[in-house]
């Protein structure tokens with residue numbers, strides 16, 4: 272076992288992990304941040320996407336110890352301080368960008384990463400960026416609309 | 428996943444020392460190795476992470492070549508090589524998805540030598556040099572067959588030096604589920620010669636298509652490839668495509684790459 276330290280959603284945390292402990296396991300089981308979902312566990316579906324030092328990564332395919340001393344943001348960190356939905360989250364609700372909601376944490380985290388690089392993405396750019404995020408419900412149409420809506424809101 | 432010891436050295440020297448321990452293996456981005464560990468297809472005793480070694484990251488461009496640190500991510504190559512070597516940047520920018528590109532590395536791709544991977548084609552088609560902790564290996568001598576390279580067990584790739592061609596292009600026909608290359612063709616035109624490397628197609632892994640190189644060196648035009656074909660018997664046949672299908676794709680992708688140069 273080793274001790275890992277990181278800043279998660281603005282809070283300094285530490286915990287005991289094994290070498291093989293995945294970042295997704297540490298977040299969900301160690302920190303009880305269960306908003307990060309595990310769909311495939313094989314880096315295909317994107318349900319587990321979080322940001323490490325501002326970059327979107329699949330937390331099922333990174334060891335917790337690799338995030339030592341990093342800044343991590345999960346879906347829980349996307350809400351406003353008072354607990355209300357953040358801009359990207361609210362846009363998913365407003366545009367019906369989710370049905371069962373299983374893929375949504377990863378979708379929101381990928382969308383936020385895209386919008387941090389490009390505040391005016393076109394539809395093709397959005398779909399391209401979501402290549403590693405799979406949704407079995409929505410058909411993606413409303414996810415694209417939600418991200419376009421969030422982009423407008425953020426630019427306003 | 429079986430349990431292992433995890434080491435996270437901060438210098439190349441410490442990484443090389445850690446790798447000399449028995450049952451030790453390198454982990455770079457983990458995008459290939461972690462799924463392999465989960466499937467118990469690998470069971471190292473010690474994993475030596477490259478994640479904290481800053482001297483293994485970054486890109487330097489000099490006249491004529493781009494040197495990429497082994498632990499540089501695909502996303503960093505896509506960004507930093509865009510001006511100096513657009514074909515390499517474009518290749519990197521089309522690997523997997525953004526999250527995979529934020530973790531996966533050049534060194535990992537080249538060391539792994541997946542028969543459908545993109546970087547081995549770029550290395551072979553540019554005549555790159557693979558630089559390790561102990562020697563320099565020409566790409567022509569490096570890729571020995573599917574998942575096989577000239578690397579010794581405890582050898583670490585530290586960087587890869589890609590000569591910048593006068594013109595180059597990579598065309599990838601994506602396998603629709605994995606988005607790896609079903610067939611990929613990298614064409615490099617240098618002042619005195621043309622090099623063509625094909626990935627995804629052959630049973631023996633990435634290879635140079637020498638017949639096409641000769642024809643294109645004589646005259647660099649898609650028409651020079653008319654009638655040329657690789658040996659169908661050497662191609663992979665699987666659920667994604669027959670030998671005949673891949674043979675045809677090799678010619679089509681090469682022609683497209685030449686046209687786009």
Ligand SMILES: Cc1cc2nc3c(=O)[nH]c(=O)nc-3n(C[C@H](O)[C@H](O)[C@H](O)COP(=O)(O)OP(=O)(O)OC[C@H]3O[C@@H](n4cnc5c(N)ncnc54)[C@H](O)[C@@H]3O)c2cc1C
Nearest residue numbers: 455456457458459460523531532534535538544545584607
């Ligand atoms: C969903 C998905 C889609 C992908 N699509 C593509 C694609 O379209 N095209 C493509 O080319 N690839 C693709 N990949 C593979 C991706 O490029 C991997 O990142 C790459 O193959 C391995 O790099 P890594 O840094 O993750 O290596 P790791 O997984 O960490 O390591 C892979 C192997 O290389 C060894 N190794 C790593 N670094 C070194 C080094 N410096 N010296 C010696 N040995 C080393 C390790 O010991 C291990 O055996 C995809 C992967 C995923 C998950």
Ligand code: FES
Nearest residue numbers: 310311312317331
């Ligand atoms: S759970 Fe990580 S990509 Fe599916």
Ligand code: FES
Nearest residue numbers: 370372406407408
């Ligand atoms: S909303 Fe159900 S998987 Fe996307």
